[in-house]
Amino acid sequence: MKSIKILAPATVANIVCGFDILGLALNHPQDEMEMRCIDKPIITIHHTDDFNLPLVPEQNVAGAALLALINEYPNKNIGFELIINKIIKPGSGLGSSAASSAGAVAGANYLLNNYFGKTDLIRFAMNGEKVASGVKHADNIAPCIYGGVTLVRSTSNLDIIPLTAPPMYVTVVHPQIEVKTSDARQILRKEVLLKDAIQQWGNIAGLVAGFLQNDYELISRSLEDVIIEPIRSILIPGFDEIKKQCKEVGVIGGGISGSGPSVFMFSKDETTANLAEQIMKAIYNKIGINYYTYVTTINKDGVKITDC
Numbered sequence: 001m002k003s004i005k006i007l008a009p010a011t012v013a014n015i016v017c018g019f020d021i022l023g024l025a026l027n028h029p030q031d032e033m034e035m036r037c038i039d040k041p042i043i044t045i046h047h048t049d050d051f052n053l054p055l056v057p058e059q060n061v062a063g064a065a066l067l068a069l070i071n072e073y074p075n076k077n078i079g080f081e082l083i084i085n086k087i088i089k090p091g092s093g094l095g096s097s098a099a100s101s102a103g104a105v106a107g108a109n110y111l112l113n114n115y116f117g118k119t120d121l122i123r124f125a126m127n128g129e130k131v132a133s134g135v136k137h138a139d140n141i142a143p144c145i146y147g148g149v150t151l152v153r154s155t156s157n158l159d160i161i162p163l164t165a166p167p168m169y170v171t172v173v174h175p176q177i178e179v180k181t182s183d184a185r186q187i188l189r190k191e192v193l194l195k196d197a198i199q200q201w202g203n204i205a206g207l208v209a210g211f212l213q214n215d216y217e218l219i220s221r222s223l224e225d226v227i228i229e230p231i232r233s234i235l236i237p238g239f240d241e242i243k244k245q246c247k248e249v250g251v252i253g254g255g256i257s258g259s260g261p262s263v264f265m266f267s268k269d270e271t272t273a274n275l276a277e278q279i280m281k282a283i284y285n286k287i288g289i290n291y292y293t294y295v296t297t298i299n300k301d302g303v304k305i306t307d308c
Contacts, residue, residue: 008103061128098140101128223253
């Protein structure tokens with residue numbers, strides 16, 4: 001049977017104030033996969049990277065997502081062979097598990113002549129997120145499938161709203177420290193003050209309105225998190241200084257990507273985005289932590305599939 005190639009984009013979840021409900025896809029980096037459908041009810045997974053991720057389908061995020069898809073496909077005599085080259089490092093805060101999960105189900109659906117809709121694919125891929133973090137969240141999965149910026153209105157009765165957004169550059173620094181999503185969730189407060197919740201709701205609504213109205217100033221004012229970021233930023237050396245210096249050179253705003261440790265900044269132009277990258281490099285060079293940086297843009301298409 002024919003083989004396909006899959007490119008699954010990195011994603012920025014939360015977008016500062018939208019914990020578990022907002023996310024966007026990036027043009028760089030992207031995971032690479034090859035997949036083919038087989039006429040046996042098995043899933044085989046191979047990794048060409050060095051991350052030593054599980055190969056047992058139930059323990060692998062892509063495998064768990066594929067099992068959920070197969071469970072709802074009428075022909076039970078199908079399976080998949082999947083080769084994954086992870087470019088997005090696990091634990092980076094750039095949606096590594098979402099890229100594997102979403103890329104796998106999108107590829108499988110392509111081979112099955114697009115039997116399922118996008119909402120189904122998100123639902124299947126959320127099983128991979130549960131393997132990774134213990135929670136079926138969709139804020140990385142949704143933009144990976146849809147592309148662009150997405151709002152997860154509900155996960156209990158899955159409701160995904162794609163959002164338009166003005167052109168923006170995204171500068172990302174990934175310090176080479178690990179922050180596990182499950183650990184980053186454990187440190188969060190279980191209760192918040194009503195006044196903080198009200199402020200957060202205003203920021204989320206303002207951010208969505210800013211995207212829809214192409215209003216950079218409103219986006220900038222709304223990129224504020226009074227609930228999650230003050231706690232999680234403690235785990236990321238240099239975070240406060242990066243944010244301060246980047247704002248001084250004119251970035252729109254930014255914050256922690258997902259659960260961290262990656263940090264992202266929005267800019268209206270490439271010059272400012274490159275200045276933000278230089279600030280990030282200088283701060284981590286001074287601290288003595290290795291890092292990767294990316295200057296990229298919003299990926300409007302999501303997972304890309306081509307025939308081999």
